[in-house]
Each structure stands twice: as structure tokens, then as C-alpha cells.
Amino acid sequence: MNIRYKSTRNSDITVTASQAILKGLADDGGLFVPERIPKLSVSVDELKGMTYQETAYAVMKEFLTDFTEEELKDCICKAYDAKFDTDEIAPLAKVDDTYYLELFHGATIAFKDMALSILPHLLTTSAKKNQVQNEIVILTATSGDTGKAAMAGFADVEGTRIIVFYPKNGVSKVQELQMVTQKGKNVAVVAIHGNFDNAQSGVKALFENKELGKELEACGYQFSSANSINIGRLVPQVVYYVYAYAKLLENEQIQSGEIINVVVPTGNFGNILAAYYAKQMGIPIGKLICASNENKVLFDFFQTGTYDKKHREFVLTTSPSMDILISSNLERLIYQAAGCDDGRNRELMRALNEEGVYQITEDMKAELKDFEAGYASEKQTADTIREVYEETGYVMDTHTAVAAFVCREYRNRTKDTAKCVVASTASPYKFVKSVMTAIDENYGDKDEFPLLEELKRVSGTELPGAIKEILNADILHTLECDVDNMEQTVRNLLNL
Numbered sequence: 119m120n121i122r123y124k125s126t127r128n129s130d131i132t133v134t135a136s137q138a139i140l141k142g143l144a145d146d147g148g149l150f151v152p153e154r155i156p157k158l159s160v161s162v163d164e165l166k167g168m169t170y171q172e173t174a175y176a177v178m179k180e181f182l183t184d185f186t187e188e189e190l191k192d193c194i195c196k197a198y199d200a201k202f203d204t205d206e207i208a209p210l211a212k213v214d215d216t217y218y219l220e221l222f223h224g225a226t227i228a229f230k231d232m233a234l235s236i237l238p239h240l241l242t243t244s245a246k247k248n249q250v251q252n253e254i255v256i257l258t259a260t261s262g263d264t265g266k267a268a269m270a271g272f273a274d275v276e277g278t279r280i281i282v283f284y285p286k287n288g289v290s291k292v293q294e295l296q297m298v299t300q301k302g303k304n305v306a307v308v309a310i311h312g313n314f315d316n317a318q319s320g321v322k323a324l325f326e327n328k329e330l331g332k333e334l335e336a337c338g339y340q341f342s343s344a345n346s347i348n349i350g351r352l353v354p355q356v357v358y359y360v361y362a363y364a365k366l367l368e369n370e371q372i373q374s375g376e377i378i379n380v381v382v383p384t385g386n387f388g389n390i391l392a393a394y395y396a397k398q399m400g401i402p403i404g405k406l407i408c409a410s411n412e413n414k415v416l417f418d419f420f421q422t423g424t425y426d427k428k429h430r431e432f433v434l435t436t437s438p439s440m441d442i443l444i445s446s447n448l449e450r451l452i453y454q455a456a457g458c459d460d461g462r463n464r465e466l467m468r469a470l471n472e473e474g475v476y477q478i479t480e481d482m483k484a485e486l487k488d489f490e491a492g493y494a495s496e497k498q499t500a501d502t503i504r505e506v507y508e509e510t511g512y513v514m515d516t517h518t519a520v521a522a523f524v525c526r527e528y529r530n531r532t533k534d535t536a537k538c539v540v541a542s543t544a545s546p547y548k549f550v551k552s553v554m555t556a557i558d559e560n561y562g563d564k565d566e567f568p569l570l571e572e573l574k575r576v577s578g579t580e581l582p583g584a585i586k587e588i589l590n591a592d593i594l595h596t597l598e599c600d601v602d603n604m605e606q607t608v609r610n611l612l613n614l
């Protein structure tokens with residue numbers, strides 16, 4: 119069946135999937151949502167034994183209904199190939215009584231690869247389908263992982279350019295090096311003097327700048343987004359929850375129909391929303407457990423129904439990809455909880471924008487009963503890494519550890535015995551300093567690079583290709599700018 123997309127701030131206008139992918143954000147500043155969440159047309163038993171690529175097709179064809187079978191299969195095939203260091207693409211590691219869905223086996227060793235390996239193909243296919251002649255300029259704010267994954271995905275993709283903004287002091291050394299060494303004649307990366315929310319707000323303002331939009335059009339450009347607000351990123355993320363369930367079934371870890379819980383280390387709320395979509399497609403998921411670090415705006419929201427980014431300090435943590443106070447994708451959930459009432463959602467988002475806080479009603483809160491929330495302090499995160507390592511030998515990254523802590527805490531608190539899948543969102547190599555310091559604080563004085571070898575030794579794993587690559591690479595990007603100078607920087611880069 120055909121699925122169209124509408125904005126969370128205006129239900130009247132609908133567009134096709136390919137148009138939604140091209141635009142990224144709706145003209146009214148809202149996010150595109152499918153008119154309804156489609157059901158899977160295959161049973162979970164049929165999913166058993168499917169490859170990742172086959173599962174991806176079974177899921178994505180339900181959402182991207184204006185893509186032909188050939189187009190979609192071609193995108194999937196180009197995305198999930200030897201760039202991943204395992205044929206399974208997203209392996210499930212059983213550690214004690216918990217399953218870690220390892221989403222970090224792609225080109226940049228964080229879960230953003232799962233969606234950003236395919237987005238460029240979805241986007242260029244969408245451009246062709248809609249007779250777009252303009253060059254597409256991907257504009258992206260990153261808290262570290264998106265930027266590199268997007269650049270890796272878009273580098274030298276014909277008909278596209280990409281400009282990435284990251285917070286100068288808000289990313290790890292490995293993350294920064296990964297970005298500033300990125301090759302490709304169509305890529306630019308800029309360090310901003312501010313935090314991730316500044317970068318994200320700045321990018322959003324550029325998208326909403328009508329004047330700039332006109333000038334771009336006149337010069338043969340148009341903006342699109344690689345941020346997780348793009349439906350072309352959200353949909354590929356639904357796949358791995360479906361795949362994880364099928365794998366548990368295939369490996370006889372669960373019975374057919376058995377309910378599992380999913381724990382997701384959350385920042386912009388894209389990944390956990392994809393899990394929610396997987397549930398609505400028919401996968402037997404019980405609770406969606408949202409794990410936050412000390413920037414626990416989401417935890418407080420799920421407890422109280424009040425989203426308040428104003429009365430709190432932004433904290434830099436060892437899980438920087440979750441250092442976020444405005445979780446953009448939450449708007450999609452809010453809209454759904456409001457009964458798809460665009461007016462109600464618009465009012466809440468206006469309040470967030472102007473007052474920095476909004477409160478949902480009791481009836482909306484009741485709609486969120488599938489969600490649970492927890493958070494981990496810096497100490498709890500580090501302790502979890504060390505304890506799991508000491509007990510099992512498994513080394514996880516800081517983001518995953520936030521979720522692992524919240525998972526344990528949830529089970530102890532509720533006595534819920536359902537099996538838990540923890541989304542493991544980054545390789546420990548990417549956050550090697552924090553990970554090694556958690557294992558033994560004596561590592562705290564060492565430089566990041568020698569620690570890579572130490573991590574290799576203690577974990578008994580191979581150095582990932584993405585790490586080997588940056589060890590001797592040249593620095594190609596040194597551009598920096600102030601928060602209020604982002605527009606000018608973009609103009610300069612595009613010669614406007």
C-alpha cells in the first residue's frame with residue numbers, strides 16, 4: 119500500500135517518501151512522519167534466516183513505497199557491503215544475560231553508519247525520481263558521529279556536497295581526527311565555537327532561512343539534511359531491531375512471539391524511535407527503555423511529562439554523542455501521542471522554542487506507556503564498563519555502557535524478566551580514552567593513541583580499519599567559526 123508523509127506541524131500537505139527524503143525537514147519546520155506505520159508483510163518466522171540485506175528490503179519497502187523494487191534493492195546492496203567488517207552487518211553478542219546488538223561494524227565504527235551508508239543512495243535515487251537538477255547540499259550538525267558517517271557516505275557522490283558543523287571542544291580526539299582527515303572534493307567540515315545544540319539550532323535556522331533558500335536555488339543548489347530528522351535515516355534504523363528479533367529466534371534464544379525489551383542509549387531520539395516503529399510494525403517488543411547520560415532531559419520528561427531544557431546546565435560527558443538537550447526526533451513521538459493533531463504539536467514546539475519548556479497532558483502521557491527511562495551518571499557509566507569487563511571480558515564503549523547500566527537498573531527495579539537487547543552504538547576504540555580510564559584509572563594520564571594498542575590487548579579484538587586509517591592521515595580541514603557566523607561560512611563555501 120502506498121504511504122505518504124506529512125509534516126508534524128501541518129497534516130494537510132502530504133509528500134511521497136522520496137520527496138520527504140529530498141527535503142529532510144518540512145517547509146514549516148516540522149518533521150515528516152508516515153501517515154501510518156505500516157505492518158510487516160512477512161511473519162517473524164519468515165524473517166528467521168534472512169540476511170541483513172533481505173531484512174532491510176522487507177522493512178524498507180513498507181515505508182518507501184514510491185521506490186521500485188530494483189531501486190531499493192540497489193540502494194541496499196550498495197550500502198550494506200564490504201564496508202562492514204562482518205557479513206552479519208549487525209551482530210548480536212550475548213554477554214551474561216544481555217544481548218548487545220553491535221551497530222558499529224561499519225566504516226566509521228558507530229551506529230550512524232547503519233543509516234548513513236544508505237542515505238546517499240536513497241537521496242540520489244530520490245533526486246532522479248523527482249527530476250531534481252540542483253546540486254544537493256547536505257548540511258549537518260554533529261555531536262561527533264553523524265558528521266564523519268555522513269561525510270564517509272557522501273564523499274565524492276555525484277550531484278552532492280556536504281558541509282558538517284561540529285562543536286570544537288565537544289568531540290573525542292578520534293572523532294575529530296576522523297572528520298578533519300576526510301577525503302573527497304565535495305566535503306567541508308567546520309568546528310564551531312559552541313556546543314552541539316548551538317550547531318543544531320544554527321543548521322535548523324539555515325534551513326528555515328527563506329532568503330538563503332532563494333539564493334541557493336538561483337545558483338543551482340538546494341539543501342538537504344543527513345541528520346536523524348531525515349526520514350531516510352530513520353527508516354533504515356528500523357531494520358536492525360527487526361533483524362535482532364529474527365536472530366534471537368533463529369538462535370533459539372526466544373520462542374516465536376516472545377516479548378523482548380530494547381534499551382537504547384539516546385540523544386536525538388532517532389534510534390529509539392526506530393525501535394518504536396519496529397514495534398508498531400509487529401515486532402514483539404515490550405518496553406522501549408530510553409537511556410540518558412547526565413544530560414537527562416528525556417529521563418525527566420518521561421517521569422514528569424514536562425520537557426524542560428531551560429532550567430538545566432548542559433554537561434559535557436564521556437558519552438558526547440548523547441550530550442543533547444533538544445532531542446529533535448521526540449517531536450515525532452509527541453505528534454503521535456497528541457493523536458496526530460498538528461495544532462497541538464505546533465503549540466508545544468513553539469513553547470519549546472520560545473520558552474524552552476513544554477508540558478504534555480495526562481492523556482498524551484498515557485500514550486507513552488511503552489517507554490521507560492533511566493540515566494547513568496559518569497561514575498555509573500565507568501563502573502559498568504569496568505564491571506562487565508572484569509566479569510566477562512567484554513569491553514563496551516561509554517554510550518553502550520549508559521544503556522547497560524540503565525538496563526540493569528530497570529531489571530532490578532521492576533523484576534521484569536523479559537530478555538533485553540541493548541543497542542551497542544559505538545566501538546570502544548572510538549572512545550578509547552574514556553573506556554580505558556574506566557577499566558583502570560592509571561590510563562588517565564596516557565595519550566589516546568598508545569591506548570589503542572592497550573585496548574586491543576585487553577579486549578582481544580582487532581584494531582578496526584577506521585582506526586588504522588586515521589593514524590597516519592593528513593589533516594585536510596581546519597576551518598572554524600563562531601556560532602553566529604555559520605550562515606556566512608556556508609555562503610563562503612558555496613561562493614554565494
Ligand SMILES: *Cc1c(COP(=O)(O)O)cnc(C)c1O
Pocket residue numbers: 228229230263264346383384385386387388389390439440517543544
Ligand atoms: C548518535 C549516537 C547516539 C544517540 O542516538 P540518537 O538516535 O541520536 O538518539 C548514541 N550513541 C552513539 C555512539 C551515537 O553516535
